[in-house]
Each structure stands twice: as structure tokens, then as C-alpha cells.
Amino acid sequence: xxxxxxxxxxxxxxxxxxxxxxxxxxxxxxLDENGSEVRLREKGGMYYLTVKSGGDLxxxxxxxxxxxxxxxxxxxxxxxxxVEKIRYKIPLxxxxxxxxxxxxxxxxxxxxxxxxxxxxxxxxxxVPPVWFGEEVTRDSRYKNKNLAVKGL
Amino acid sequence: xxxxxxxxxxxxxxxxxxxxxxxxxxxxxxLDENGSEVRLREKGGMYYLTVKSGGDLxxxxxxxxxxxxxxxxxxxxxxxxxVEKIRYKIPLxxxxxxxxxxxxxxxxxxxxxxxxxxxxxxxxxxVPPVWFGEEVTRDSRYKNKNLAVKGL
Numbered sequence: 001x002x003x004x005x006x007x008x009x010x011x012x013x014x015x016x017x018x019x020x021x022x023x024x025x026x027x028x029x030x031l032d033e034n035g036s037e038v039r040l041r042e043k044g045g046m047y048y049l050t051v052k053s054g055g056d057l058x059x060x061x062x063x064x065x066x067x068x069x070x071x072x073x074x075x076x077x078x079x080x081x082x083v084e085k086i087r088y089k090i091p092l093x094x095x096x097x098x099x100x101x102x103x104x105x106x107x108x109x110x111x112x113x114x115x116x117x118x119x120x121x122x123x124x125x126x127v128p129p130v131w132f133g134e135e136v137t138r139d140s141r142y143k144n145k146n147l148a149v150k151g152l
Numbered sequence: 153x154x155x156x157x158x159x160x161x162x163x164x165x166x167x168x169x170x171x172x173x174x175x176x177x178x179x180x181x182x183l184d185e186n187g188s189e190v191r192l193r194e195k196g197g198m199y200y201l202t203v204k205s206g207g208d209l210x211x212x213x214x215x216x217x218x219x220x221x222x223x224x225x226x227x228x229x230x231x232x233x234x235v236e237k238i239r240y241k242i243p244l245x246x247x248x249x250x251x252x253x254x255x256x257x258x259x260x261x262x263x264x265x266x267x268x269x270x271x272x273x274x275x276x277x278x279v280p281p282v283w284f285g286e287e288v289t290r291d292s293r294y295k296n297k298n299l300a301v302k303g304l
Binding site: 029030031032036037038049051060063064066070076 | 181182183184185188189190201203205212214215216218222225226228229
């Protein structure tokens with residue numbers, strides 16, 4: 001599966017009040033110099049292993065679900081490369097959905113808004129709502145893997 | 153689980169005739185600059201995802217079993233980083249077992265012999281049989297991940 005996404009810094013003072021949320025912790029088992037990554041994620045009591053290829057706007061991605069026991073066996077390899085955040089889903093115009101991530105721990109204060117699109121033309125014609133700040137889609141510092149390893 | 157292993161080039165003309173064998177194909181989803189790796193392996197119709205930390209003689213390793221379908225979802229990320237080989241198990245003195253890998257494809261002609269030990273002192277006092285050639289335990293060219301990426 002290919003993902004087409006744009007990412008922004010969000011302004012907490014202007015955004016709508018989110019309703020449901022899910023706690024996420026994720027860590028990176030391996031970060032390849034070609035940009036690909038192997039990520040472990042616990043999300044709402046479910047456990048996933050995800051592989052992503054390199055790239056900014058469009059990346060190849062595959063995910064498998066694993067058990068809690070398997071997760072713990074692999075989680076030890078993510079030490080020093082972890083991120084914790086709360087994710088809110090906020091509906092936008094045009095049937096789009098914003099994934100709003102409020103980070104905690106060492107990244108406390110950072111709030112990002114990410115929107116996934118069905119194709120490149122929808123992505124390019126997207127008009128961000130006013131509470132979206134700076135776009136960081138191509139700013140590699142805001143990739144979660146870099147936030148996990150290097151912080152802000 | 154930690155692994156303590158030594159690896160040698162094997163001399164095909166002098167080694168005992170192996171009995172049972174298993175076909176192995178493996179590929180690397182991600183190779184981290186810190187030396188850790190995420191490997192997919194099909195071995196005798198079973199599918200595994202393995203994470204290894206960096207290191208030579210002693211490495212941390214965790215493995216989970218995955219389904220064929222999950223394997224195929226992740227296998228696409230290993231393109232250009234694959235190894236095929238036939239593995240034989242050959243009993244040695246002292247209850248030790250040699251894993252003899254006969255490579256095929258681009259690595260045809262390479263035969264390695266690897267022995268796993270229960271502790272460092274057993275590893276250090278091991279006397280290789282005559283059909284073991286040069287030791288390559290610390291020669292990173294013979295790590296499967298490097299063979300997969302760079303060839304011989």
C-alpha cells in the first residue's frame with residue numbers, strides 16, 4: 001500500500017475540541033540509511049509491526065498485526081528510539097480526516113496534524129484549515145523516526 | 153536471547169556427507185547503521201521475522217513466526233538484499249552442531265560452517281575439525297546481510 005500524506009504543525013489554541021482519542025507508543029527497531037524503517041506500535045491495546053520505505057509525500061508501507069508477547073520480544077530493540085503520543089481523529093471538509101498527534105515525554109508541546117489523501121491531485125489541492133500551522137511534510141526533522149532518535 | 157557463534161569457510165572436498173537439509177531464503181527489510189538488522193526468512197515452509205542487534209561473536213536476537221501472507225507483505229521490501237542457500241546440520245564432537253550453508257544464485261560456490269556455543273569459554277576453547285577452513289567470525293564481509301547486499 002502506498003501512502004499519500006501531508007503533515008502540519010497544529011495550533012492548539014485554534015483547533016476544534018477533539019472527541020475520541022487513542023494512546024500510541026511506538027519505537028523503531030531499525031532505521032535504514034536508504035530511509036526505510038521498521039516500526040513497532042501499540043495502539044489502543046493492539047500491536048503492530050510496520051515497514052515503510054523511504055520518501056516524503058508518497059511511501060510504500062506494509063503492516064502486520066502481532067501479539068503482545070511478540071511485541072515485547074521485539075520492543076527491547078527500540079530502546080532510545082521511542083515516541084509516545086495521544087492521537088485524535090478530527091473530521092475535515094471533503095470527507096478528509098485529520099490525525100492530530102499530541103506528543104508527551106521528551107516531545108511534550110509538539111502537536112502535529114496529518115492528513116491522508118487518496119491521490120496526489122487531492123493532496124496538492126488541499127486547503128488547510130486555519131488552525132493548521134507550518135507544513136512540515138518534507139521536513140525530515142518531523143518524521144516520527146527522527147523525533148524518536150533526535151528529539152525536537 | 154543472546155547468540156554466541158563462530159563461523160568458518162568450509163572445505164567441501166573434506167567435509168562429511170550431510171544427511172538432511174532445508175532450503176532457506178532470506179532477505180533484509182532494514183539494515184541499521186548501528187549494525188542491527190531485521191530479517192525475513194522462509195525455512196522449510198515456515199516463515200520468520202528476526203531482529204538482531206549489532207556485534208560479532210555475541211549478538212542479541214529475537215524471532216517471531218509469521219504467516220505466509222504476512223511474509224509476502226513484507227518480502228517486497230527485501231528486493232536486492234536476498235540470499236538463498238541450503239542448510240545442512242552436521243553433528244560435531246562434544247554435542248556441538250555445525251550449520252553448513254551452501255549458497256546458490258549470485259553466491260554460488262560459497263560454503264560456510266557456523267557453530268553455536270552455550271557460553272564464551274566453550275566458544276573460545278573450540279577446536280575446529282579439519283574440514284573447517286579460515287575463520288570469518290569477525291569478518292563482516294561474511295555476514296549474511298553483507299553477502300545479500302554486496303555479494304562476495
